[in-house]
Amino acid sequence: MKRNVKGKVIKYCPKCNRENISRARYCGACGYSLQMVEAVYLPLFYKPVKRAAFGGAVLAAVSLLLFGGVLAYSLFNGLSSVRASARSFSDVPLDHPIYAFSPKLIASGALSPRKNDSLSPFEAVSPSEWNFSLDAASKSLGCQIPSGAYCDASSKELSVDDMNKKLKILGFSGEPLPTSARIAAFYALERTLMK
Numbered sequence: 568m569k570r571n572v573k574g575k576v577i578k579y580c581p582k583c584n585r586e587n588i589s590r591a592r593y594c595g596a597c598g599y600s601l602q603m604v605e606a607v608y609l610p611l612f613y614k615p616v617k618r619a620a621f622g623g624a625v626l627a628a629v630s631l632l633l634f635g636g637v638l639a640y641s642l643f644n645g646l647s648s649v650r651a652s653a654r655s656f657s658d659v660p661l662d663h664p665i666y667a668f669s670p671k672l673i674a675s676g677a678l679s680p681r682k683n684d685s686l687s688p689f690e691a692v693s694p695s696e697w698n699f700s701l702d703a704a705s706k707s708l709g710c711q712i713p714s715g716a717y718c719d720a721s722s723k724e725l726s727v728d729d730m731n732k733k734l735k736i737l738g739f740s741g742e743p744l745p746t747s748a749r750i751a752a753f754y755a756l757e758r759t760l761m762k
């Protein structure tokens with residue numbers, strides 16, 4: 568019997584971990600914006616011929632095993648990058664997407680934690696946090712950051728529009744981000760500064 572390994576491209580919701588189709592802009596379960604979430608390839612066991620009920624059960628079992636393997640593999644990878652980065656955050660679990668989104672930013676110390684080592688992913692990024700990340704990345708990479716990408720020392724907040732302008736200066740080519748939440752900022756900074 569001929570069998571093929573095929574898969575599907577999906578987006579995991581960072582908030583509730585629900586699987587969404589790759590084109591989803593918002594999570595079907597909780598409504599969280601998926602516009603900054605990258606789609607991932609999820610291999611599935613797939614048999615193209617018509618199958619009997621028993622074959623279906625075997626297929627389901629094999630798919631489940633394979634899926635478990637994929638999960639374990641990504642978790643293992645996630646954990647090893649956390650260990651390598653020598654930083655974890657007190658308010659998110661070790662399999663939180665931030666560790667996959669921003670591994671180099673974390674490893675280089677350019678992602679500033681908040682009080683009690685928290686990530687506070689959904690708080691707006693502050694101008695000083697933004698500048699801190701640019702400074703740390705520029706030191707770690709030995710590169711010059713355009714001055715227009717920094718926030719004024721006097722500014723109290725960084726609006727989402729301003730953040731998108733600064734990301735553009737840094738060379739971010741993705742769609743404008745819908746929010747200036749720290750997780751969005753760090754996601755984009757990883758892709759502009761650490762590529």
Ligand SMILES: [Zn+2]
Pocket residue numbers: 580581582583584585594595596597598599
């Ligand atoms: Zn969700």
